[in-house]
Amino acid sequence: MDEPTAIISFLILYLVLCGLVAFYASKRGVSGAGIFFVSLFFSPLIGVIVAAVSKPTNQPSGTKKCPDCAETVKVEAAVCRFCHHKFSN
Numbered sequence: 001m002d003e004p005t006a007i008i009s010f011l012i013l014y015l016v017l018c019g020l021v022a023f024y025a026s027k028r029g030v031s032g033a034g035i036f037f038v039s040l041f042f043s044p045l046i047g048v049i050v051a052a053v054s055k056p057t058n059q060p061s062g063t064k065k066c067p068d069c070a071e072t073v074k075v076e077a078a079v080c081r082f083c084h085h086k087f088s089n
């Protein structure tokens with residue numbers, strides 16, 4: 001395999017990896033496009049880490065997560081409708 005072919009093969013592999021990372025991110029509810037560019041500019045490894053630590057953005061607005069049972073409840077709720085946890089705020 002001559003030099004240019006090796007570079008092109010590496011670039012294609014790199015792009016595929018970025019795509020896989022973006023796919024993994026979108027599965028987790030994290031912006032796939034954002035993670036794709038992070039992977040592209042830094043490395044797919046960084047992209048995986050960022051995707052893994054990012055909080056999902058698909059949580060409906062006006063809701064919060066109960067710290068006790070992890071169910072999604074309305075922001076205005078004073079008591080969790082699932083486990084009756086009392087919210088302090």
Ligand SMILES: [Zn+2]
Pocket residue numbers: 066067068069070071080081082083084085
């Ligand atoms: Zn709860």
